Structures are given as C-alpha cells and as structure tokens.
Amino acid sequence: MSWEPRPVPEISPETAPYWAAAAEGRLLLCECQDCDLQYYYPRARCPDCLSGNVEWIDAAGTGTVYAYTATEIVSGWPEEHLPLVLAYVELDEGPRMLTDVVDCGPDEVEVGSSVEVTFVDTDDPDVAIPVFELRR
Amino acid sequence: MTDDVDAYIAGAFEHPTREAPDKSIAQLHAEVAAGALEDAGLAKDDVDGYFTAGENYQVGRYPPLAMADYLGLDVSYFDSTDDGGSAYVNHVGEAAAAIAHGKCDVALVTLAGRMRTDDRDQPEHDDSILQENFERIYGAETLPVYALAARRHMHEYGTTSEQLAEIRAAASHHAQYNEHAMYREPVTVEEVVASRTVSDPLHLLDCCVVSDGAGAFVVVSDEVRRQLARECVAVLGHGAAIEHHDAGRVDLTRTAARDSGQRAFDRADVGPADVDYASIYDSFTITVLQTLEDLGFCEKGEGGSFVEDGALKAPHGTLPFNTDGGGLCSNHPDRGGMTKVIEAVRQLRGEANPEVQVPDAEVAIAHGTGGYLGTRHAGSTAVLGRVGR
Numbered sequence: 001m002s003w004e005p006r007p008v009p010e011i012s013p014e015t016a017p018y019w020a021a022a023a024e025g026r027l028l029l030c031e032c033q034d035c036d037l038q039y040y041y042p043r044a045r046c047p048d049c050l051s052g053n054v055e056w057i058d059a060a061g062t063g064t065v066y067a068y069t070a071t072e073i074v075s076g077w078p079e080e081h082l083p084l085v086l087a088y089v090e091l092d093e094g095p096r097m098l099t100d101v102v103d104c105g106p107d108e109v110e111v112g113s114s115v116e117v118t119f120v121d122t123d124d125p126d127v128a129i130p131v132f133e134l135r136r
Numbered sequence: 137m138t139d140d141v142d143a144y145i146a147g148a149f150e151h152p153t154r155e156a157p158d159k160s161i162a163q164l165h166a167e168v169a170a171g172a173l174e175d176a177g178l179a180k181d182d183v184d185g186y187f188t189a190g191e192n193y194q195v196g197r198y199p200p201l202a203m204a205d206y207l208g209l210d211v212s213y214f215d216s217t218d219d220g221g222s223a224y225v226n227h228v229g230e231a232a233a234a235i236a237h238g239k240c241d242v243a244l245v246t247l248a249g250r251m252r253t254d255d256r257d258q259p260e261h262d263d264s265i266l267q268e269n270f271e272r273i274y275g276a277e278t279l280p281v282y283a284l285a286a287r288r289h290m291h292e293y294g295t296t297s298e299q300l301a302e303i304r305a306a307a308s309h310h311a312q313y314n315e316h317a318m319y320r321e322p323v324t325v326e327e328v329v330a331s332r333t334v335s336d337p338l339h340l341l342d343c344c345v346v347s348d349g350a351g352a353f354v355v356v357s358d359e360v361r362r363q364l365a366r367e368c369v370a371v372l373g374h375g376a377a378i379e380h381h382d383a384g385r386v387d388l389t390r391t392a393a394r395d396s397g398q399r400a401f402d403r404a405d406v407g408p409a410d411v412d413y414a415s416i417y418d419s420f421t422i423t424v425l426q427t428l429e430d431l432g433f434c435e436k437g438e439g440g441s442f443v444e445d446g447a448l449k450a451p452h453g454t455l456p457f458n459t460d461g462g463g464l465c466s467n468h469p470d471r472g473g474m475t476k477v478i479e480a481v482r483q484l485r486g487e488a489n490p491e492v493q494v495p496d497a498e499v500a501i502a503h504g505t506g507g508y509l510g511t512r513h514a515g516s517t518a519v520l521g522r523v524g525r
Contacts, residue, residue: 009269040384041270047383067291067388069283071335074275086280088288088386095384098281098511100274106336111291129273 006129008122017056018042022128027059027117029093040095061117062135063091068113070106089115089132100131108134143232143243144361144368145520147176148481150460150474151350152316154467157253162195162206164248164350169207172352177366178242185240185355186211187227189247189471190218203246213239219514220506221417221471222376223247224351226516228477228502229374231355241357248350249470267381271511278419279343281510283335286422288388290337292437297337299440300421301328304341304464306448307418311461313489318345319465328421342421344462349469351478361523369484372406372499373519375399380512389437392515393430393503400501401432404519408432411519412497413456413483415476417505418463427503428455431517450492459483459492473504477518484522498522 011019021028031038032046033053045052068087077084085101087109101109102118115132122129149171151164159167165188173180186209188199196202200214213234217226224247231243289295305325311317328341361368377395380386401407408431416431418424425439433455434442442454450456458464460479463472480500482488500520507513 006273009273015269037383041267041381067284067288069280069287069335069337071275071280071283072332073279073334075277077275084275084280086274086276086284088284088388096381096386097384098271098274098276111287131274 006120006122008124008127009129011127014044015042019127021056022119022130023126025119027061027130028056029059029091029095030054031057038093038095040091040097059117060092063089063097063115063132065101065109065111065113065115066090066096067111068101068109070109085109087132101133102131103133141358141370141372142236143355143357143371144523145228145371145477145481146354146356146361146364146366146368147172147174147178148353148478149175149351150316150467150478151248154316154318154347154349155252156250156348161248161250162203165203165246166207168248168350168352169244169246172244172354175366176354176356177364178354180208181210182242183209183244184211185213185231185234185243187215187231187243187245189223190216209244211240213243219516221419221473222504222506222514222516223471224473224477225502225504225518226376226514228355228371228518229376229516232371232374235355235357241360243355244352245355246350246352247469247471247474250348251468251470252346252348267511276511278508279338280335281508282420282422283338283510285388285426285509286337286420289422289426292389293440295425295440297329297339298325299443300342300425301325302443303418303421303424303448304328306443306446306453307458307462307464309449310459310492311465313491314461314466317461317466318347319461338420338422344419344464344468344472345466347467347469349467351469351474353477353481367485368523369481370521370523371518372521373400373402373404374517375403376514376516378512378514386511388510389426391426391430391505391509392513393427393505393517396515396517397431397503400517400519404521406499406519410499411455411501413459413480413494413500415480415500415502416457417472417476417503418458419468419472419505421464423505423509424457426509427505431501431503451494456492456494459488459494471506473506473516476502476504480518480520484520
C-alpha cells in the first residue's frame, strides 16, 4: 500500500512552505484573511475572492473519507504496491484533498472512515508527501 | 426553430481505421479532411476557417499552423482551443460563432490520434501542470479519478454496478451493427460486472476502448448551405462550462454538463424532452450516467434507474444513445468528442446503421467531456436539428 520514495513534486516559491512543513510532519492549508476561506491545494491568491491576503495555517490533520478507490492500475507504480487506495479526504477544516490512504487493506476503507495525516518520504530529504491512515 | 440559425454542419467523416501504425497523425487529419469535404460537396479551397485541438504531439506545438501548412489551407479564422475530449464539440460552437460574426463561411474541424499504436507504457502526465504536483504523487490518473466519482455517486444515490453495466450493454448492442467498431460482440450486464475490477467500483468493461482514429466535420454559413446539394444539420445551440475542485469543495456527483447543457438548450429553445437522439461522451460508464442526469434527462441521482431496461437502446428506447457503439465499443481516438458530433449528424440525416437509426430524428445532442470527472473537466453541449429543405 505504499510507494517509497515518492516522486518529488516540483517545488515553486508559491508552494515551497507547504512541502517544507510536510517534511517537518505538519499539514498546511491556506486561509484567506479577507473572506476567511480555508482552502486546498495551496495558492497565493484566494480562489474564492482573489484576495492576495492569504496566510498559511496548520491543519488539524484529521478528516473523513469522501470517496475512495482501490486501483489495480497506475502507470509506473510497482505492481507489488498495488492496489493503491486513492481517496478524497474531507479535512475537518472543510477542504477535500486528493490523497492516498496507506497501511490498510482496500476492504478496510469506507466512505466516512475516520483518517489522520501521516507523511511519506521522497528522494529529497526536505520534501515529504502528506498521506492518510485509518484512525483505529 | 431554425429561424435564427447561424451555422450548419454540411459534411462529416469518420476514419474507418482503429489501428494505424502505418499512417502519421497529420496524414490521418488529411484523410478525414478530404472525407468530410467530399461528404459536404465542398472543395478544399472553399475552406476559410480551421479548428483543431492542441493534442497533436506528432504535429508540433502549434497544430493549426502545422496542419494549415500540411493541408495547404488559406484560412481567415483558426482556433485550437484544447479542452480535451470535449474540444471538438466546443469547436461546433466556436465555428458557429465565427460564422455568425462573419469571420469565415466554411469551417473545417479535424481530429486524429494514435492512442493505440503509440507508446502507452510511459507514465501518464496530467496536462495541467499547475495541479499535477498535488495529484500525480498520489497515483491520481484517469481511471482511478473516474472511479472516485463512481464511488461517491453510489454512496449518495445507491447507484449499482449493474446499472452502470446497462450503459455498456446498450452501447455494445449498437456496436454489433457497426462494421468499423472495435468491439462488436454484444455483452450482458452480467458480463460487464463479472469483468476484472480495474479500479473499484469500475470494471474493465466500464472503460472505453483505446483506439487510433480520426474524424472531421465541416460547419458552414446559411449562404453556403443554400448552395449545397447535401442535406445539412442545423447548429441550434451550444454551451460550455468548466467544473473544478471548487477551492477544495469538489462535488464528485456534479458535472459540467449541468451548465453546458442548460446553456445549449436555452440557446436552442428546446429541452431534454425534445431530444430524439443523444451522443453522450463515454470515457467510462459513470461519465454517461452522470451526464444524463446533469443534462436533465432525469433527476439527479436517478440515472441508475433511468438507464435500466434498455432505455438507451436504439431505435425504440426512451433515449437512444451512441448508436455507433460509442467510445465504449467503437472508437476513442485519444478523444471522443469528434465521434459524438459525427454520429449525431448521421442520425439527423438518417444515415446511421439501419438497425439503430432513430425514426424521424429531428433533434439530437452531442455532449463532450474533456478532462477528468474526479478532478476538473470541461463540458460542451451542442444541440443539432434536422433541416427540411
């Protein structure tokens, strides 16, 4: 249920704090200081009101599964690590985040399953990938 | 209904090939361009508008330039809006708008792709670089993100695998009459559900074919239409929309068809009840089910019961759809929007395969979905009508 190390995402000045925080074991969201929207994926301007008055906040790192699939086919993904559980996790703050649910059998996951964030390494020691595991 | 029609589809042509290792992509474009113009009764030098999407990796970075050169076109208007598989349905609307504004009189639209022949072992890259860093690292590619949409629809509305399978069964019923269809063997609901699970809840037979292929159509002004011996099809209305993550509040049960369909129907001044035949983009069975709901053929969440009992089967179902076998069985040359337009034209001209021709089809729609239901996609809907001469 894992693929380590993961591909290293492209780091831009806009998203660097997000990946660096993940390497420290923290999941960040963006919060618009003008309209209060907390959103994901990170962007320098609020996708609701286009304000540039945006700050990083620490997410609680907990949520529930909104949708999931156990997929048997992923290009380039090692066969021994399939099926892969791809999911949208609805964070407690509201945003739905496309991610993986790791360290579980596909039959253990349901819509509504309670999950919490964990992190997997990449080849770059300064970058980690947020994923989720079931809260047991 | 046709009083204020700006544009007409005068010719259409689908390449018979489903596997073209011996032809270049540009060559395929040219063969269907010639076919569509011949079908319309027009010559190459009549063309003054050209539309093709930007998918032509063998053609180069600027497809309209490369292809205008290759085809020897002298055009006063061109466009390469690329919203994936919906692009060619969008080009219907864009060509009609260009004609309405006097930018051109004869617009050629072409597609060619070699999805089957070309190397498929390469990792799939989302063409949306902005977001792929938050998706590719999780293994989010075409198949599983559509499976997410299917899962959520099942969760919210109780939709079943058997109901999704009804869509494939209906398409395969049609494909048996299409000599060019890639898979002509009719399949049952039970066979679809028993096929291998590829990304649950989707099975192998919930997925479209992977084919090479090509297609083209020609959109003309009313003035040109009146000079042609060919029966033309009226572009009654067109609408487009984009559905996306909504700042992280993505709704997997909603598609862009809701807005694109409404816009197209409003423009055409008709509604879903007036539609005799529907070409519905069918990358996966779930794509069809959600699109039918969002276009208004049934209530949201009732797509599963709507497709039961052969509703989609031609010629006598409630809503005959994809009578060429569609992307699920016949042809999906990288993108399926082109064949959606072509089969709608065939139906309105009475030229579909006789066993699946809808009697007296007056109004048809062609709907394209480009991108991915599970992340972001475009919807493009064209309402087309038969013209009495």
